[in-house]
Amino acid sequence: MFNSLSSTPSQHSQHSQSHSRSSLARTLSTPANAHPPPSWSALPSESGALSQPSPALGQIRRDPAAAGKAARSYSASSTALAAKQPPTPQHMPGTRSPRQSPSNSVQHSPAPSSPSLSSPASRTNSIQSPSPSPSAAAHAPPSPSAPPRQTRLSYLRDPHAHFLLVAEEEARVAEGTSGGKQASKYAKMSAVLEGVNVDIDALRPLAWSGLPAPLRAMSWQILLAYMPANHERRTAAVERKRREYAEVWGGLGTVEDVGVVGEEVGKAAAEGERQTAQGNDNGSGQSGKTGDAELGRTRWKPKEGEGGVWHQISIDVPRTAASDTPMFQNKAVQDSLARLLYCWAIRHPASGYVQGINDLVNPLFVVFLGGFVDTPTHAPPSTLTPAILHAVEADTYWCLTRLLDGIQDNFTHGQPGVQRMVGRLGGLVRRIDAPLATHLAAQGVEFIQFAFRWINCLLTREMPLRLVVRMWDTYLSEPDGFSEFHLYVCAAFLVKWSEKLRGMEFGDILMFLQNPPTSSWDDRDIELLLSEAFMWKSLFHDAPRHLEGAVPGTPVG
C-alpha cells in the first residue's frame, strides 16, 4: 500500500535545491490577499506528523448500513488505530471485516444512540435504489444483545450530521505518537466542522495544509459548496441532491437486470456488451480482481442517442484504474463511474465527455467512498453495496459538476483553457528557471508535449492517487485551485527536476516528464511542492510583466 514510511533522508536530498527555494519563500512576505498563508516554518515538522502512514485513504471504518440515511456512525476502533502502524499487506481489507463484528473484543460498537443501528430493513433509503444486497445483510449490525462497548468517541453532535466524526480518540493517539500538532489540528478541524454553521473561512486554511482522512469527505463537500455549511439544512439538501441525481440518470437511461451473475458470467456479460457497443475492447482480465459475485445485480444503460459518448466512456472506465486501487476494478464501481460520467457529459453538451475527465472523478469517488468504508482503495466487494455506491455516485456527480464548473474551458472545443495554461506555464518557467527553459527549447521540447496531460488531468496521471487527494485538500481551499493555482504547481513540479533535465536530451526529457518518478513520494514531498507553488503564485500572480527577468534569487541550480 502506501509506503509513506519508506522515504529516507537520502531520498530527499535530491530536493535540496527546492528546500533552499522554500527558505527563500519564508523570507518573502505574502501578499495580503494571498490566502491562506501556509506556515512555512512549520512545514517540516508538521509534514512529519502528516506523513504518518497514510491514514489518508483508508483506515476509516464507518457503518455501511447507515448509507442511505444521513447520519452515520464513525467508530474509531482499536483496529483503525492499529492501522496507523506501517501498513502491511495484512492490513488490507479482506483480512478485516468491513464491519465491526461483535465477537471482536477490541472493537467498539457504534454508540447505542447512533441512528446507524437501525437495521437495513427498517431503514428507508431516500434513493430509489435496489434494496441492500444480501452481502450488506450479512454484515448486519451487531445484535442488540451485544452490549455496546463503552466508547470514547466524540461524535459530531448534530442529529442531522451528514458524517459523524471521531476526534478525541484518534487525536489522543496522535498526540501520544507524533506530537500534539496533529492532534490539535484534528481538534481544531472537528471544532470547525461541528459548528452549527461551518465557518468556511476557518475551514480553508486548515484544509490548505492537509485534511485528516476521516474529516476529508465532509470537508471537500462543504468546500465544493455541495453540502450546506449549515447543519440544519444538511441532511435535507444532500438527500434532495441524491434524489435529483437519481432522476437525472433515470431520465437518461434504463435499468436492466443482469440477473444472477457470478464473476465469470458478469465478465462475459460486460464484455459482450462492450463488444456490441463497438466491438473493439477485449474486455477480459479487467474485472474479477475484486470479484463481482453479487446476486441480482442490475445494470444501467443509456437510452438510444449518444452512443459515441457512452462508447468512449465504457472503454475508458475499465482502463481508468491504477494498479494500486483495485476498488476501481470492481464492476459495480465501474458502472457507477460510467453512469455519472455519462450524465455529466449529456448535461454539459458544450464540452461533453473528454478523456481525462474520468481521471478527475477518481479522487472524489475514493474520498467519498471513504466516508462509508474502510480503505476505500481496497474496499472488499462485499462492502460496496448498492446503497453505498448510489450515495457515493451521486455525491461524486455533483461535486464533479462543481469542480468542472471552475475549469469549463479546459474541455470545450479546442480546449482553450488547457492551451492557455500550457502557454502561461512556458512563460512562467522562462521567468523562474531561465536555464531550464533555454535547455528545453534547445532540445526542441515544447511544453504542449508534456504539459498538456499535466493540465488536462490535473497531474492525476503523474502522482499516486493518495497524493492527488492530499493535493486537492489544498486546491479546494485555494480561491481558484484548479484553474489558477494548478499552474504554479505545474511550474514547481517542472523546475523540481531542473538539474536532471538540463543534462538530458529530447527523448529522455520527454520520457522523464511523461513518467516522473513520484511513486515513492510522500506527503512531505507534496507539501513542499504546494509551498513552492504558493510562493511562485505570490510572486507572479497578477504580477506586471516588467518583473520578468527580475526575479530575486532566481534559482539556477
Place this chain on the structure above:
Amino acid sequence: MASRRKPLLKVIILGDSGVGKTSLMNQFVNRKFSNQYKATIGADFLTKEVSVDDKVVTMQIWDTAGQERFQSLGVAFYRGADCCVLVYDVNSAKSFETLDSWRDEFLVQASPRDPDNFPFLVLGNKVDLEEGRRQVTAKRAMHWCQSKGNIPYFETSAKEAINVEPAFQAVAKMALAQEQDVEVEFPDHIRVDAEPRQSSADACAC
C-alpha cells in the same frame, strides 16, 4: 554526410480510441502487453533503437489519443513526422471506416511536402479475438490500402505479439527512406521544425 548522427525517425500512431495503439507501441518497445494501460491523453512518447539494413536508427514513436477532442493538438505532435501508422481494430467496422479521416487529418495537420508520397502503414489489430467477432476482412482492408497508393498492410495482435515486430520493421524502413529523402533538401529538418514554435509561445507568455 560523414558527420551525420544516428538518424532519428519520427513515427506517429493514429486511429480510433481503443483500437490498441498504446498496446502496440508498448509491445514493440517493451515487448509486453498489459491491459492496465490508461487511456492516452494528448500523446505518449517512447523511443527505440532498431537496425534497418545494418544501420542503427532511433525511432521516436508518438502514440496519440484517439478522441476527436484532442485533434486540435495534432499540429504539435505530427509536425516533422517521417511515417504515420494508421491502426484499426479488425473487430470494429467503425474503426476501419474512420481511417480515411485519420489519414486526411494527418495530411492537413502535418502538411508534409509531398503528401501523395508520404509513407503510411495500416495495422489491423486484435486478430487474436475469435474469428466470429471479426467485422473487417483482410480483403476489404487491402482494397482500401491499394486505393490510397499501395499502403502496406499488416494484421497484428498487440496482445499475442503477432506481427508487431515485422510491422514496425517496415515502419522503420519506410521512415528511414522518407527521412533520407527529406534530408537531401533540408539537412536539419528536425531541428528547424522544432524551433520556430518557441517564438509563438513567447508571445502568449503571462
